[in-house]
Amino acid sequence: MSDPVNIFAVNDELDISALAETFAAKRRVQICDVLTHETATALRDAMAADTPWGLTMQAGTAAPVDFRVDQLRESSGQAAAEQANRQVHAAAQARQSAFRFARYPMVTAYKEQWDPGGLFDVLLGEINSDPFLDLVRAVTDIPELQRADGQATLFGRQHFLGIHEDIERDEGWRIAYVLNMTVGEWHPDWGGYLVFYDASGNIVEGFAPRFNTLNLFAVPQQHAVTFVPSFAPQGRIAVSGWFRDR
């Protein structure tokens, strides 16, 4: 019997004080090589191979619509997704709030026992374990952070997360995170950047979706994930969510 594969171990050689300085100065930071290379590679390979991706879309003032992978296999689900797709297009065209990407809702999956003890239950536990929470507490200097939610996301062709601020969120959401699990080297022209805006709409900083890099930023802050063009040869895989203080 082989040993179970470890998918998550925080790199113990990170320069925490330098990262904390960057975060304090800018309210955002990229932590490169956040996990050990071995565990990050194992997590990435598992996510790329085994995630039952659904779709999530949002258009205008309407609530987000989610489609599970089994719904997308049926013609009624496909038709509903097509309709949502058109609404996203129309909302984005009309300068309204919009997004479209593939996802696996880890918290819902855990609560509803979609795959008890499976990859994403283990991952959600690791994100909420002390080594990882302590890292985020130290870098953000917010010792009150208590727990995190999470979703697996895949930004494929035509996917994007339009500009927004996260102000409408529940109380207690302090820090947003994106843990990039990109396969291979991501090219700048394939979009999928996590970008931050000033009040006039210019971009002040944009993080490439670099493998095994954790992006942290204080909420609220104007941000987006840029559109992934039709020529991008692969999807941008990540885990994202919020750290909360209650």
Next chain:
Amino acid sequence: MTAPKKLFEINPALDRKALAERFARDTRIQIRDVLTDETAQEIRAILAQHTRWGLAMQAEGSGFEGPQQILAQDMQTPAGQQRAQELAKATHEAAAKGEYAFRYAQHSLVQNVQEGWDPEGPHQLLLEHLNAPEFLDLAREVTGIPELAKADGQATLYAQQHFLNRHVDSHVAEGWRVAYVMNFTAGEWNPNWGGYLNFFDEDGDVVQGFMPRFNSLNMFAVPQAHGVGFVPPFAPVGRYAITGWLRDR
């Protein structure tokens, strides 16, 4: 009798000293309200209504060597359309591999003048204004490069599916000192519509991105890694600009 319409007039209220300080610090700048509103609107009308657009594309490693053009007069011919399709495919494949590629609509002001496309038209006047002391003096003062002597220029339109991949203009030896983009966007642009002029650091992160804002002049010292972000299919047709280089010889 009414006075002739003005075509190009620098906004007299620009704080050139402050702009020069920012350029010196950042090696790039976005100057907002660079022209008087009246003349900026006139230029936008020329670009939106009185410009015959061709296509400019490049696809590194595709067999098409260097930048390719399909001129406006060839856009309706079967041969021109077939070539446009082949180039669109080649740019798609090059971009998928991470090779240098671009795709946008173009009307070269320089070619217009040199080839006499429209001797009575406004485009050659635009190129003259870009080479007149009023504009060059502004560029010299803001960049702190008094040697800037002339400008080339092309009108560009980034419509849906258009992009300019990240690259570094390495023409410094030929006297290309400063690149410029004057935006004449139709209406108010939305961040989700892409088409930003983005600047990259060595790791590929974006260090700054200028929204294509109506009546703004972006200038940046050459060389620095930059690109124009992909314009999604839900963006309206409207990212009009005049762009080129300012040279010291």
